[in-house]
Amino acid sequence: MRIYNSLTDKIEEFKPIKDNEVTMYVCGPTVYNYVHIGNMRPVITFDMVANYFKYLGYKVIYASNFTDINPKIITAAKELGITEREVADKFIKAYLDDLKSYNCNEIDYRPKVIDNLGNIYNFIKALIDKGYAYVNDGDVYFRVSKVKDYGILSNQDIEELESGARVDVDPKKEDPLDFALWRKTDEGENFLSPWGYGIPGWHTECVVMINSIFGEKIDIHGGGIDLKFPHHENEIAQSLALHNNTLANYWMHNGHININGTKMSKSLGNFILARDFIKDHDANVVKIVMFKTHYRLPLNITDELFNEAKIINEKVYNALKQANLSIQLNNLKIGNISVDDNINKIMDEDFNTPNLISYMMELVKELNANLRSKKDICDTYDKLKLVVNILGLVYNFSVLSESDIDLYNKWVLLKNNKDFEHADIIRKELESKGIL
Ligand SMILES: [Zn+2]
Incomplete structure (x- = not known):
């Protein structure tokens, strides 16, 4: 360090x-x-x-x-x-x-x-x-x-x-x-x-x-x-x-x-x-704005920087949300990885948070790909969580109950049966519960 x-x-x-x-x-x-x-x-x-x-x-x-x-x-x-x-x-x-x-x-x-x-x-x-x-x-x-x-x-x-x-x-x-x-x-x-x-x-x-x-x-x-x-x-x-x-x-x-x-x-x-400031801005977005500039440099807050940070925050949120859902539905085991050499390489050089944010976005991409292929979701999820925790970003997702899981499976079944009308009703319910 x-x-x-x-x-x-x-x-x-x-x-x-x-x-x-x-x-x-x-x-x-x-x-x-x-x-x-x-x-x-x-x-x-x-x-x-x-x-x-x-x-x-x-x-x-x-x-x-x-x-x-x-x-x-x-x-x-x-x-x-x-x-x-x-x-x-x-x-x-x-x-x-x-x-x-x-x-x-x-x-x-x-x-x-x-x-x-x-x-x-x-x-x-x-x-x-x-x-x-x-x-x-x-x-x-x-x-x-x-x-x-x-x-x-x-x-x-x-x-x-x-x-x-x-x-x-x-x-x-x-x-x-x-x-x-x-x-x-x-x-x-x-x-x-x-x-x-x-x-x-x-x-x-x-x-x-x-x-x-x-x-x-x-x-x-x-x-x-x-x-x-x-x-x-x-x-x-x-x-x-x-x-x-x-x-x-x-x-x-x-x-x-x-x-x-x-x-x-x-x-x-x-x-x-x-x-x-916090009335109009999400705490995560403010932190991303700050960390996009190295801590020692002057930070210039602009609308452009904010818009960029908002997009980053949404991408991280969506990837984690999907992963969280998949982990719970499939009962996957997370928390296997507590150290990631890539993080150390970046942060050991005087806390290079701009590069850590770039790495975070690479992990988001990787996680989305893994969610599609249904492979290695947990490892990438763990790494992304390590980065998110270092940056102090907070994302909360609902813990699924048995009935939530039943509802989700019902939605998948209806979709597979091409009963889109009923699938849509269930999708809305899942969305209102914050699951989708
Ligand atoms: Zn003092």
Whole structure:
């Protein structure tokens, strides 16, 4: 298995920290609003990554956080006339509902900042004790200049960054690049820390939650490309300071989403909420649209791409449905194949989902041919199901009862006897039951 590592800008052989186990963390949403379709790309991408590792036989331990303490939440609380907790709870629930409607995976941990404040205080204290952070008037800042590898992820050197940061000079900071670990505020919901009332900095939350769930280091840290700098760079800086490691061995970033060639933004009016998008689109089709482009590349959503994905989805659905029927009517044994070398060849090279979709369509063709010749249906069906599961596509088919099977056999008999009038009546009944 080879993964493109953003940290080294190379495709590298994947070596887990613990044999047969993968620990993964993906930055989750700041819960002050409904998420947009761009926020769904990391979720769907890293579900696929987890699915593939499971297919390879790994135990996957996956965490993704909620940023439920943030200035944006304080602003939203004022606007909505409710408390910060009510804002956070409302949008956490909405987010989880969205994930359900996209058939996303259940994951192992969804930590919240509010449950980690004690850990955050200890973490910041340790950084201060080691000289990597300093207190100024109730704020605590990270001393970037003390980390010699700062810029390792985003490939920028400190001098370059300094000149960029100088535009926005904050007199409370020793250096413009320093970032807040703790910010003094008496506005909205705030918390009493060893440095007074305030709220924690976003970059600290993620590191602390990773450390408290997994320990000092994980295998894979993921997120959207927009988080690479400064968020992920600053997570790494804190981990280098405290634990002398890069927090994760592999850093993975998914590309952003464009709609018909333009970046999604509120001002352009092409800002699509995930919950609105799924009203008009099947979850499988959305996933196929996403996976037709490699996760690292920018994804351009167009009507053409959607139409193509719809056709793919229908073809997979129809082939699986016919196979499912044939398997049940003939009592065939499925589940014999759990590994397919073709899948490994495609996916072992940094999760090449566009090629996996091409392979899926080859399997659909093969399955349709096998259904006609009534040979090798189960093997092809198994392989197709493996692909479908890795991509997180969900197809549900009815389980046939005895009477369904009788009805089906009756239909076949009537057809064979050329009694098309009665066969038609039964066909309609079979169709209404979702069997045909
Ligand atoms: Zn994060």
